[in-house]
Amino acid sequence: KTTLALLEAARERGVAAGCDVYPYTAASTSLGSLVPSWAHAGGKEAFLGRLRDPAVRERLKREIEEGIPGWENFIAAAGYDNILITRANRPDSDLPGQTIAEIARARQTEPAETVFDLLLEEENNIGMVLFLMQEEDVREVIRFPGAVIGSDASAAAPYGPLGKGKPHPRSYGTFARILGKYVRQEGLLSLEEAISKMTSQTAEKYGLKGRGILQRGYQADLVVFDRQKISDRASYQEPHQYAQGVEYVLVNGVMTVAKGEHTGALAGRVLRRGQKRTRSPPPHLNRRRWRGEGTPGKTDRKAFLAKGESLAVSYETSPISASLPGLGRSHRSSRSRRSDVFIVCGAAGGMRNYHETNQPLPGRRSGVAVLAFRHLRRPYPGSARSTGRQRGDSPSVGSGVRRHGHLVQKSRLDSLRLLIS
Numbered sequence: 455k456t457t458l459a460l461l462e463a464a465r466e467r468g469v470a471a472g473c474d475v476y477p478y479t480a481a482s483t484s485l486g487s488l489v490p491s492w493a494h495a496g497g498k499e500a501f502l503g504r505l506r507d508p509a510v511r512e513r514l515k516r517e518i519e520e521g522i523p524g525w526e527n528f529i530a531a532a533g534y535d536n537i538l539i540t541r542a543n544r545p546d547s548d549l550p551g552q553t554i555a556e557i558a559r560a561r562q563t564e565p566a567e568t569v570f571d572l573l574l575e576e577e578n579n580i581g582m583v584l585f586l587m588q589e590e591d592v593r594e595v596i597r598f599p600g601a602v603i604g605s606d607a608s609a610a611a612p613y614g615p616l617g618k619g620k621p622h623p624r625s626y627g628t629f630a631r632i633l634g635k636y637v638r639q640e641g642l643l644s645l646e647e648a649i650s651k652m653t654s655q656t657a658e659k660y661g662l663k664g665r666g667i668l669q670r671g672y673q674a675d676l677v678v679f680d681r682q683k684i685s686d687r688a689s690y691q692e693p694h695q696y697a698q699g700v701e702y703v704l705v706n707g708v709m710t711v712a713k714g715e716h717t718g719a720l721a722g723r724v725l726r727r728g729q730k731r732t733r734s735p736p737p738h739l740n741r742r743r744w745r746g747e748g749t750p751g752k753t754d755r756k757a758f759l760a761k762g763e764s765l766a767v768s769y770e771t772s773p774i775s776a777s778l779p780g781l782g783r784s785h786r787s788s789r790s791r792r793s794d795v796f797i798v799c800g801a802a803g804g805m806r807n808y809h810e811t812n813q814p815l816p817g818r819r820s821g822v823a824v825l826a827f828r829h830l831r832r833p834y835p836g837s838a839r840s841t842g843r844q845r846g847d848s849p850s851v852g853s854g855v856r857r858h859g860h861l862v863q864k865s866r867l868d869s870l871r872l873l874i875s
Contacts, residue, residue, distance in 0.1 A: 626693060
């Protein structure tokens with residue numbers, strides 16, 4: 455409350471003061487943070503050398519017990535029973551999931567000595583979770599107008615090298631937990647407030663241009679979720695569990711998750727403050743051909759569109775196309791090397807097949823909104839750009855297609871309520 459009062463006073467003076475928060479009562483950092491800062495001087499080897507010195511150990515134990523002015527004493531704040539090991543340097547270690555107090559009892563050593571021993575054994579490459587916050591404080595910060603939602607987590611996956619250990623569940627559950635627990639179940643925030651804290655406010659604070667809101671000309675970073683099912687599943691003992699209720703995810707306009715499963719697309723890119731939209735396709739799309747399952751051919755195209763059961767994603771020298779129920783494929787041109795993406799997101803209005811009959815597509819004829827993106831590379835001689843043909847003249851997309859990365863709206867963008875309903 456003291457911190458929030460200081461932030462609010464600064465905001466009243468016109469200072470753009472704020473903070474970020476994740477919806478858990480535990481923090482996470484390296485185990486070395488339990489040792490006073492001065493012991494880390496000179497780097498890892500110097501630090502480990504001090505831990506081997508019995509006299510230094512006695513000094514460190516005394517300072518941990520009594521405290522040092524200006525040093526945040528996590529042990530005093532949490533206690534050894536509330537410090538949980540999350541990862542270790544040794545791949546076969548059984549330490550993750552155990553508390554310092556449990557390990558000390560098993561080894562029959564003092565808790566502080568156990569900390570020093572673990573740091574030496576794991577060469578200072580060992581992580582922890584600390585339970586030291588109160589739920590009411592977390593709720594107060596979430597409600598604070600200047601607070602945005604952030605996971606404060608590293609990348610994790612339930613497989614491969616990133617699937618080892620027992621990381622803080624915030625890596626998997628932060629945003630779903632906000633939407634499930636604090637929006638749907640408790641009503642702490644409205645859905646609109648929560649979405650804003652996760653998207654537009656964050657993009658604004660970081661100066662990320664062209665991101666954070668649904669608007670013409672912005673990158674399509676979209677999530678389609680079921681607001682009645684969205685919830686976190688990750689726990690401290692079983693953290694490697696994806697949230698449930700997330701149906702589709704588009705990253706930079708590329709379908710990355712479809713029906714809850716990863717498509718194999720890797721469309722992410724490094725973001726820098728103030729950086730404008732890039733002019734080239736994502737690197738993984740260059741000089742590469744990838745097809746998802748169920749890509750329709752000419753003969754089964756209408757049946758595919760009507761049924762809408764599969765996702766089709768393809769990349770060649772001409773188009774990328776991603777298909778959902780009621781989605782048409784982009785026009786192919788041998789004269790212009792381009793990639794068009796059409797996504798049906800669910801809204802008022804309809805979509806017409808500009809490639810063939812200019813009639814509504816079979817299947818879902820209403821309740822759709824179309825987003826289209828074009829990646830234009832250097833055109834061939836005689837192509838639309840080199841001949842001066844106006845943008846938007848392509849028979850596949852009608853009017854409105856703009857330069858690379860810009861959004862094309864064939865029906866009302868403000869009705870994209872599927873994202874939050």
